[in-house]
Structures are given as C-alpha cells and as structure tokens.
Amino acid sequence: MAHVGLTHFLILSSILFSFGLYAVIVRKNAVMVLMGIELILNSANINFVAFSHFGHFGWDGQLMALFVIILAAAEAAIALAIVLNIYRTYLHINVDEVNKLKE
Amino acid sequence: MxxxxxxxxxxxxxxxxxxxxxxxxxxxxxxxxxxxxxxxxxxxxxxxxxxxxxxxxxxxxxxxxxxxxxxxxxxxxxxxxxxxxxxxxTFVIPTIVTIGIFAAFLIFIMTETNWTVLQPQFPRTTIKSIGTELLMHYSFVFELLAIILLIALIGAATLARNDNKEK
Structure with missing residues (x-):
C-alpha cells in the first residue's frame, strides 16, 4: 500500500492482460474471445498512458492509445461480422469446432 | 495525495x-x-x-x-x-497454471525494473495539445486511420449481409 506510482499502474495492466489472455485461450465462444482481446487492448492502453504520464514523452503515448482504441473499434466490427457468418454456417460459434474454410 | x-x-x-x-x-x-x-x-x-x-x-x-x-x-x-x-x-486447469506463472513473471518484471520516473504533470486540458499533435505530426496516421475505419465498416457490412440470391 505504498504511494501510488508507475509500478501500480503497470501491475494493474499486467493483471488485466492475464485475464484477457485467459479468456482468449480458455473460452470456446467466439464473442468471449473478442472480449478477451478487448481486455488485452485495454491493458496495453493503460501501459501507453501510464508511461506517457510518468515520463515526459510529450503526447505520443496518449495518441498511441487513441489509435489503439480506433483500431479496436474497427477490429470489433469486422470480427463480429465474421462471427455472424460462422453462426450462419455452423449454427454455433465455438471456435474449437470451426475447422473448415468453406462448406 | x-x-x-x-x-x-x-x-x-x-x-x-x-x-x-x-x-x-x-x-x-x-x-x-x-x-x-x-x-x-x-x-x-x-x-x-x-x-x-x-x-x-x-x-x-x-x-x-x-x-x-x-x-x-x-x-x-x-x-x-x-x-x-x-x-x-476448455483446458481450464493447465491454462490457469500457465497464466498464473506468466502473470507472476510479468508482475516481477514490472516491479523489479528500475523505471525512470519523472514528476508527473497534470495538464489543465489535453484536448488542444492532442488536436494540434494529431494534425501536425500524425496527420498521415490520422488520414490512414480514417481510411481504415471506412474500409472496416464497408467490409463488415459486406460480410454480414444476408445473401438471398444464392439460396
């Protein structure tokens, strides 16, 4: 319970990253895997903003966080469209049972 | 504080x-x-x-x-x-063990590294600086991201469209 510094934010982002990685590896549902990816992107963003705050790097860290958020939005839209197509073909979205590229 | x-x-x-x-x-x-x-x-x-x-x-x-x-x-x-x-x-127990080791390793790295920490500043507002930076130094990335977002939205709409012609 020391004074909150850079290390606290880094530890928080490490824990968040581990949760996201767990969701990506363990879960069968494709939407759940997407949620894990969002957690991982958020933890990376915390790192960007924390380093930008505690070291005087100007605005680069915050801008990188902004770009990551924009790319996450694009990725979520594309991935959900793919998930909908998988559901239309297989009637489920379990990523460990989807093993064909075409019908 | x-x-x-x-x-x-x-x-x-x-x-x-x-x-x-x-x-x-x-x-x-x-x-x-x-x-x-x-x-x-x-x-x-x-x-x-x-x-x-x-x-x-x-x-x-x-x-x-x-x-x-x-x-x-x-x-x-x-x-x-x-x-x-x-x-x-699937694979809950092995994954928990592996992720636990991985998280411990990550936290070890984060705590043991000697980060150079400067005195943090709390700017009154960040919007003006971010806007200036975005349109001065990162203008190419800005435009590229706009195109990527457009492509992603068109691609998502195309992928998710219901093709009734083939059926």
Missing part, C-alpha cells in the same frame, strides 16, 4: 473484480455487462493518469460502440428461445 491513492485502489479493485467476472462467468450476458464496469474503471484510470480526452474517448467508443456491438453479437448468435446463454471452457 492520500485521496489519489484511495481513488486509484477503488478503480483498480473495480477493474480487476469486473474483469474476473468477465472471464469466469458462465453466462455470456453477465460477462458483457461486467465488461461495462471494466471499461468504466479503465476510463477512470486514464483520467487519473492525466489524460481526460482518452478517458472520454474510452467511454464513447468502448462503452457506446464496442460493447453494444458485442451485445449484438451475443444476441444474434444465440437462440432466443434458449433462456440460458451458456459458454464452455
């Missing part, structure tokens, strides 16, 4: 607890709603790090956009008639 520490721990507990519910809940809808609190907590963390604009963008894009997209995905890919929206897990 005592209040700062308390607020940080509150946000950290909110983020970690809701992220744990996200990955542990058997119900997909519970996971999605818990993800809302994770995003809110992360937005608070951004504000605590002196980047209010990123916090607001986090709220607008993640909570307002991506979370709604994920909820659409959940509702469109599960049968409405089945009350239980379940999802299963």
């Amino acid at each position: 005592e209040l700062y520490d308390i607020v940080f721990y509150l946000f950290a507990i909110l983020v970690i607890a809701s992220a744990a519910i996200v990955v542990a809940s058997k119900n997909l809808a519970h996971s999605a709603f818990s993800l809302l609190f994770t995003f809110l907590g992360v937005a608070g963390i951004y504000v605590m790090l002196g980047s209010d604009f990123i916090g607001v963008v986090q709220l607008m894009v993640y909570v307002g956009g991506i979370l709604v997209l994920l909820l659409f995905g959940i509702m469109l890919t599960n049968k409405i008639t089945s009350v239980e929206i379940r999802n299963e897990s």
